[in-house]
Amino acid sequence: MDTKKYVIRQISIFSENRPGRLAAIAHALGEEKINILAFSIAEANGFGVVRALVDHPEKAHDKLLSLGFNIAFTDVIAVHMKDQPGGLYEVAKILGDAGINIEYSYAYSGKEGAVLILRVDQVEDAIKRIKNSGATLLERSVFH
Amino acid sequence: MVCWDPRIEAMPKEELKRMQYKLLKSLVYRLYSFSPFYHDRMKEQKVHPDDIRELADVHKLPFMFKRDLRDNYPDKIFTATQDELVRYHVSSGTTGKPTVVGYTQNDLHTWTTSLARGLTSVGLGRGDVIQVSYGYGLFTGGLGMHYGAERIGATVLPTSVGNTERQIELMQDLGATAIACTPSYLLHIGEVAAKMGVDIKKDTNLRTGILGAEPWTEGMRNRIQDWLGIRAYDIYGTSELSGPMFTECSEQKGFHIWSDIALVEIIDPKTGETLEPGEKGELTITILQKEALPMIRYRIGDITSMEEDTCSCGRTHPRIQRIQGRVDDMLIIRGINVFPSQIEFALMAIPEVGEHFQIVVERKGALDDMLVRVELNKESFSDKINDIMKVRQKVEHRLRNSLNVNVDVELVEPGSLPRFEGKSKKVIDKRAM
Numbered sequence: 319m320d321t322k323k324y325v326i327r328q329i330s331i332f333s334e335n336r337p338g339r340l341a342a343i344a345h346a347l348g349e350e351k352i353n354i355l356a357f358s359i360a361e362a363n364g365f366g367v368v369r370a371l372v373d374h375p376e377k378a379h380d381k382l383l384s385l386g387f388n389i390a391f392t393d394v395i396a397v398h399m400k401d402q403p404g405g406l407y408e409v410a411k412i413l414g415d416a417g418i419n420i421e422y423s424y425a426y427s428g429k430e431g432a433v434l435i436l437r438v439d440q441v442e443d444a445i446k447r448i449k450n451s452g453a454t455l456l457e458r459s460v461f462h
Numbered sequence: 463m464v465c466w467d468p469r470i471e472a473m474p475k476e477e478l479k480r481m482q483y484k485l486l487k488s489l490v491y492r493l494y495s496f497s498p499f500y501h502d503r504m505k506e507q508k509v510h511p512d513d514i515r516e517l518a519d520v521h522k523l524p525f526m527f528k529r530d531l532r533d534n535y536p537d538k539i540f541t542a543t544q545d546e547l548v549r550y551h552v553s554s555g556t557t558g559k560p561t562v563v564g565y566t567q568n569d570l571h572t573w574t575t576s577l578a579r580g581l582t583s584v585g586l587g588r589g590d591v592i593q594v595s596y597g598y599g600l601f602t603g604g605l606g607m608h609y610g611a612e613r614i615g616a617t618v619l620p621t622s623v624g625n626t627e628r629q630i631e632l633m634q635d636l637g638a639t640a641i642a643c644t645p646s647y648l649l650h651i652g653e654v655a656a657k658m659g660v661d662i663k664k665d666t667n668l669r670t671g672i673l674g675a676e677p678w679t680e681g682m683r684n685r686i687q688d689w690l691g692i693r694a695y696d697i698y699g700t701s702e703l704s705g706p707m708f709t710e711c712s713e714q715k716g717f718h719i720w721s722d723i724a725l726v727e728i729i730d731p732k733t734g735e736t737l738e739p740g741e742k743g744e745l746t747i748t749i750l751q752k753e754a755l756p757m758i759r760y761r762i763g764d765i766t767s768m769e770e771d772t773c774s775c776g777r778t779h780p781r782i783q784r785i786q787g788r789v790d791d792m793l794i795i796r797g798i799n800v801f802p803s804q805i806e807f808a809l810m811a812i813p814e815v816g817e818h819f820q821i822v823v824e825r826k827g828a829l830d831d832m833l834v835r836v837e838l839n840k841e842s843f844s845d846k847i848n849d850i851m852k853v854r855q856k857v858e859h860r861l862r863n864s865l866n867v868n869v870d871v872e873l874v875e876p877g878s879l880p881r882f883e884g885k886s887k888k889v890i891d892k893r894a895m
Contacts, residue, residue, distance in 0.1 A: 328845070330843075330844075330845030332838060332843050332850070332873075332875060333875065334874050334875055334878065360847050362847050362850065362851060364872045364873065365838075365850065365872070365873050365874075367845055367846075367847060367850070369845060386875065386876060386877040386878075387875065388838060388840050388843040388875060388876055389843075390843055390844070390845060392845040421846055422846070437845070437846075
């Protein structure tokens with residue numbers, strides 16, 4: 319199975335936890351006409367990590383790097399969920415049963431249904447398990 | 463006036479100066495003959511012991527600095543052999559290397575005598591219970607006060623620092639009449655006591671505080687005295703001099719520096735010239751009686767002034783005033799000396815963070831709080847919060863180990879800390895005294 323086409327490049331950005339930092343990141347991406355498709359912020363005491371799926375990850379990376387941001391690419395996967403009670407359970411159960419750990423996750427609900435973005439410890443294994451269970455993975459081309 | 467050593471403490475000034483001259487002369491001869499370090503220094507300065515013909519000739523002698531102790535780590539300039547030493551104390555140096563001080567039996571005796579005179583001069587003695595809440599261990603505060611208090615026949619309650627609630631219980635149960643600690647720790651004790659429903663003024667026998675190891679002000683003294691119902695006395699010393707050494711007397715007009723133990727000069731830190739009494743400058747001390755680690759014209763780095771008139775208590779020895787600042791960038795955090803260079807040194811050994819840093823010191827409640835802001839390197843950034851937390855914990859752990867004081871670390875974006883040309887302003891001290 320070609321698992322590569324399901325591996326999506328997330329950009330992860332280190333940010334101090336103070337006013338204006340998200341605006342600075344968003345402004346830079348806007349200037350480069352980069353569209354943000356999904357994003358989340360994880361916060362700890364004093365700092366945070368902004369994670370985003372964008373249409374042009376390379377361009378976003380270079381732009382933010384040139385502004386001095388700490389930025390890295392991270393491989394994630396995106397799974398279709400049923401936008402109804404129990405939808406998240408179906409996906410989470412597949413990974414749980416397979417012993418695959420979810421490092422973190424975030425979701426969005428759009429016109430075409432709900433999507434769960436997952437950062438897991440074993441990407442390839444997770445893709446296979448999800449495919450075999452009949453759930454739908456979103457291809458990288460959907461995002462970029 | 464109750465004195466520990468009445469003959470010496472009230473000795474006429476001229477006689478004291480004659481005694482100092484004799485002690486200085488024999489010290490210089492001894493070091494010129496037996497200490498390679500001092501021999502070389504005196505040669506460099508082109509001064510021979512024969513050139514010391516009166517007390518004022520002390521200014522011909524070379525200065526000594528903290529860096530001399532660092533450069534000769536750990537014991538290269540000791541003038542006693544290891545079998546003559548009975549104790550070591552260790553304090554922070556300006557870089558990763560600490561400063562080691564050794565003591566012979568006589569050195570401990572001199573140190574303890576100095577404190578016995580001071581404690582007696584504030585009215586303490588047999589019958590008192592002195593709670594020693596300075597840290598015991600490598601730091602000189604705890605053991606120094608302990609021996610001084612035992613010498614005058616007081617009962618020592620060696621609580622050391624920490625576990626404040628227990629300190630307060632013991633203070634009540636054993637009827638402590640005096641406490642020795644940092645002024646900020648005493649304020650903390652007061653706050654914790656209030657929370658426990660204990661009024662130090664009414665519910666304890668405490669009436670004297672021997673407070674030091676960090677700078678404080680008259681304002682803080684008044685607050686402590688009014689709030690806790692005690693008399694608060696300042697105490698001065700550094701590990702290079704032995705430890706806590708000189709206290710104020712009951713008049714609270716500055717520290718009496720015992721002339722038979724130490725020769726004080728106040729110098730202009732820029733030119734090295736001796737200043738007149740009353741003028742503000744850098745405290746420079748020659749320890750006249752020290753066997754293991756003698757100090758000639760040691761420049762401590764503290765800014766103060768000296769008074770030579772006879773104190774209203776009757777003691778003839780000179781007094782120095784409250785310490786008003788530093789000539790270098792040394793910080794005192796919870797009684798512990800911290801040099802920004804130590805932090806730089808520790809950070810350089812941690813690849814996950816950059817070498818730029820900023821120190822923010824605040825007083826939270828009564829206690830000092832130090833935050834070090836440091837840049838997270840690009841290579842060590844991870845999208846997982848836990849990985850970054852581990853970096854922060856590592857930095858906190860390393861800094862704590864090298865500074866001996868708790869440090870909070872904040873990771874910031876690379877390039878976000880201010881860069882300075884020359885001497886950088888890396889310290890933001892928000893403590894209101």
